[in-house]
Amino acid sequence: MSTNAPAPLAERTPAAGRRVLHDWNPEDPDRWDPRTAWSTLWVTTLNLTLAFVIWYLPGALVPSLGTLTGWDLSESQSYWLLAMPGLTGGALRLVWMLLPPLMGTRRMLVLSSALMLIPFAGWAWVVTLPSQPSYGLLVALALAAGLGGGVFSGYMPSTSYFFPKRKQGTALALQAGLGNFGVSVVQLVVPWTIGFSMFGLAGQISVADDGTRSTLWLQNPGLVFLPFGVVGLVLAWTVLRSVPVRSNIRQQLDIFGNKHTWVMTVLYVMTFGMFSGLAGTFGMLLRTQFGAGTLTWVFLGAFVGSLARICWGPLCDRFGGGVWTVVSGVGMSASAVLVLWGQLTADGDPSFAVFMTGMVLIFFFAGIGNASTFKQMPTIFPARQAGGVIGWTAAIAAFGPFLFSMAFNYLSRPVVFGGVAAYALGCAVLAWYFYARPGAEARS
Incomplete structure (x- = not known):
């Protein structure tokens, strides 16, 4: 190496x-x-995982709120509460997608981590009230939880600045996949922690559909996760x-x-x-069709999808993302048809086994597609634009919980899953034409 060559960065920038x-x-x-x-x-x-925890905390708690004595939530009101985090999650992603080049990774993470402590504390407090507070307060807390969805569009583009393109598929799949585990973590932890007393605090009386009374401690999940949020904030500040990836808002809009x-x-x-949409509504789908006892399985869909996203990151680095996006679309379409078939052919109540199989397969193929698309974007676009595109696409997709909550509130399940099957198949064709076929203009 020439004597005038720069020293390695690790030597010039102490920890x-x-x-x-x-x-x-x-x-x-x-x-x-x-x-x-x-x-x-x-x-x-770590902070992204906690962000997904708070984003989906209302979805894990709401199915139980309507069973509390002194509370009176209709099924329609419950679906609206499930929709609110998706609405603000998508809207805030449109803001957070602009922040990495404006604020830098450290300041953006510190601000985001501090703000997320507010809905954690709010949901731990509101469920302890002896009677239902104003519905507006519940809506406000549900909207605040959407911050956890919004920060994704800042965290992921920011991380892409730190890795060479050859490693971005693996790095972004690890971050997004482990972050997505926050959904399954909260869906697994909530049914467990609400079943026993912690810190000597009083519980809430719940009445099941058959009249059985039990005690729940719905404040426990928020209290359990709050210290982890503080740890995430401290690590963001110190580590x-x-x-210096800098661009103003006008430059970012050229995408x-x-x-x-x-x-x-x-x-x-x-x-x-x-x-995101099916993960946010999975609990209500299970409870209303198969009973509250099936809520212990609600974590499985997001868990499988997140695991698939992690596992397929290296495969996308090796084989390219386009072909796996095609596989994702075909697989999601076929899985939705399985759920649809179970809904249409059931004598009386649909089969729980058929429903769960189809749903878990949808999550599995969605996880593959989440990994493949995040490999494609840094490949298709130059570095500065890639971050903006990742943020933008993530912002629009974050409206999934809102759209699916509204769809299941006003449409039949066969109509919704029929739409899922048709849309996914159309996307597979689109991915094949632009990115996977021989001679495609942007093979990725």
């Missing part, structure tokens, strides 16, 4: 050094520090650094002149939009 890594280029081995990149990934992933921004938006709505 306790500057808040901004001015001399940073992941594509240049001498200007990329893998230790900094991976520590950034793990801290942001994270920012990289909308590229047709592939819109194609990838349609495809990501198929994968994450359906994943």
